[in-house]
Amino acid sequence: MGTWIINGKVNTGGNELAEKRIYIEDGVISRMEEVSSREWNGAEAGDEVIDAGGRLVAPGFIDMHTHLREPGFEHKETIATGTRSAARGGFTTIACMPNTRPVTDNPETIKLILEKARTEGNGVRVLPYGSISKQELGRELTDFAALKEAGAVAFSDDGVGVQNSKMMKDAMRLAQGLGMTVVAHCEDDSLLEGASVTEGAFAAKHGLKGIPNESEAIHVGRDILLAEATGVHYHVCHVSTEQSVRLIRQAKAVGINVTAEVCPHHLILSDEDIPGMDADWKMNPPLRTPRDVEAVLEGLEDGTIDIIVTDHAPHSPEEKAKGMALAPFGIVGFETAFPLLYTKFVQTGRWTLEFLLERMTGKPAEVFGLKQGKLEAGADADLVLVDLDRSAAVDAADFLSKSRNTPFIGWELAGWPVLTMVAGKTVWQDE
Ligand SMILES: NC(=O)N[C@@H](CC(=O)O)C(=O)O
Numbered sequence: 254m255g256t257w258i259i260n261g262k263v264n265t266g267g268n269e270l271a272e273k274r275i276y277i278e279d280g281v282i283s284r285m286e287e288v289s290s291r292e293w294n295g296a297e298a299g300d301e302v303i304d305a306g307g308r309l310v311a312p313g314f315i316d317m318h319t320h321l322r323e324p325g326f327e328h329k330e331t332i333a334t335g336t337r338s339a340a341r342g343g344f345t346t347i348a349c350m351p352n353t354r355p356v357t358d359n360p361e362t363i364k365l366i367l368e369k370a371r372t373e374g375n376g377v378r379v380l381p382y383g384s385i386s387k388q389e390l391g392r393e394l395t396d397f398a399a400l401k402e403a404g405a406v407a408f409s410d411d412g413v414g415v416q417n418s419k420m421m422k423d424a425m426r427l428a429q430g431l432g433m434t435v436v437a438h439c440e441d442d443s444l445l446e447g448a449s450v451t452e453g454a455f456a457a458k459h460g461l462k463g464i465p466n467e468s469e470a471i472h473v474g475r476d477i478l479l480a481e482a483t484g485v486h487y488h489v490c491h492v493s494t495e496q497s498v499r500l501i502r503q504a505k506a507v508g509i510n511v512t513a514e515v516c517p518h519h520l521i522l523s524d525e526d527i528p529g530m531d532a533d534w535k536m537n538p539p540l541r542t543p544r545d546v547e548a549v550l551e552g553l554e555d556g557t558i559d560i561i562v563t564d565h566a567p568h569s570p571e572e573k574a575k576g577m578a579l580a581p582f583g584i585v586g587f588e589t590a591f592p593l594l595y596t597k598f599v600q601t602g603r604w605t606l607e608f609l610l611e612r613m614t615g616k617p618a619e620v621f622g623l624k625q626g627k628l629e630a631g632a633d634a635d636l637v638l639v640d641l642d643r644s645a646a647v648d649a650a651d652f653l654s655k656s657r658n659t660p661f662i663g664w665e666l667a668g669w670p671v672l673t674m675v676a677g678k679t680v681w682q683d684e
């Protein structure tokens with residue numbers, strides 16, 4: 254007894270789609286058949302049949318940078334609401350960052366997250382990061398071996414940069430010894446001066462201090478040198494500046510083991526799009542200048558930047574109501590990521606569907622050594638059905654996330670996920 258997905262279209266390169274019948278047994282794709290005739294009575298007694306209705310069937314999306322907020326900040330999001338929101342966005346594997354309370358600087362908190370994900374995680378695969386330093390204070394390293402043993406996917410102090418170069422080098426040496434990746438939020442605190450938006454036209458217009466590009470790129474440059482010295486796999490979080498792209502491109506050219514990610518908002522919005530002092534446009538790194546937006550796009554397109562992540566960062570309406578200066582940084586991302594990128598870059602012809610899917614499935618799996626991210630016989634049946642034609646406006650009131658902090662309210666988008674499956678089980682379905 255298994256599950257058939259019929260009338261589904263699979264991307265076979267470029268923008269090509271081909272109808273394939275998929276058979277799933279024991280959570281694994283056991284067959285993918287070409288459809289040569291309409292006649293089909295392949296289902297046997299007890300088989301479930303899902304009619305994809307001509308929609309795209311793609312590997313489930315993988316998001317290596319998310320914030321689920323539990324434990325500690327359950328008023329923003331929980332593992333239950335975050336995974337539900339992820340499933341609706343078509344994500345089947347998500348990695349959650351360590352800036353919870355307590356921080357994931359100890360094996361117990363890693364195990365708690367894994368256990369909650371198992372019981373309340375809506376079937377979505379959740380991969381917790383272990384923190385680099387205790388309480389993410391940058392003073393003392395965590396016990397990397399113990400965190401790995403508890404199930405940490407990689408190490409990161411996301412939310413803050415590791416200010417001390419020696420500490421970062423030690424972290425890299427230890428991670429390298431364990432065959433683990435160091436994932437860095439790149440930010441030099443000494444250059445921030447409490448600013449909340451980028452240095453650029455918006456800051457100038459409103460008489461605000463700006464966050465300079467160097468605050469990110471200085472860490473990228475430093476860490477590339479440390480990665481070269483230690484040989485660790487070093488991954489750069491949410492790349493937002495032209496300078497960071499340039500440094501990563503040069504590092505890759507000389508064979509340093511560096512990979513990088515970018516978020517939809519940094520590919521789509523610049524500081525010039527910020528309508529006013531509205532904290533739903535405040536995130537870290539901030540929206541940069543149009544020149545940076547073009548640079549990160551080119552970086553993704555030429556392979557300098559490897560993958561796309563959402564940096565789903567929920568905050569409550571009350572917190573965001575504190576205004577641009579005082580509200581916390583961050584926007585939600587799961588439920589709009591694919592439609593945004595599909596509408597902005599595939600429908601306009603800048604990217605192929607293959608390119609977009611690869612950056613959200615196969616590449617993240619490759620960069621982090623996951624076995625998911627493929628749609629083929631023998632692979633885990635983690636997949637998403639997407640209605641590429643249906644167009645709808647973003648309605649934050651309707652989000653499954655606990656939070657609504659997004660700058661994309663009202664955007665008319667196509668490419669909405671309609672069904673998400675993990676290991677052969679439907680974990681979310683549009684009614
Ligand atoms: N990206 C953000 O703006 N905020 C993140 C932290 C982070 O990813 O740096 C958060 O935890 O709210």
Ligand SMILES: [Zn+2]
Binds near residue numbers: 413490537
């Ligand atoms: Zn970050």
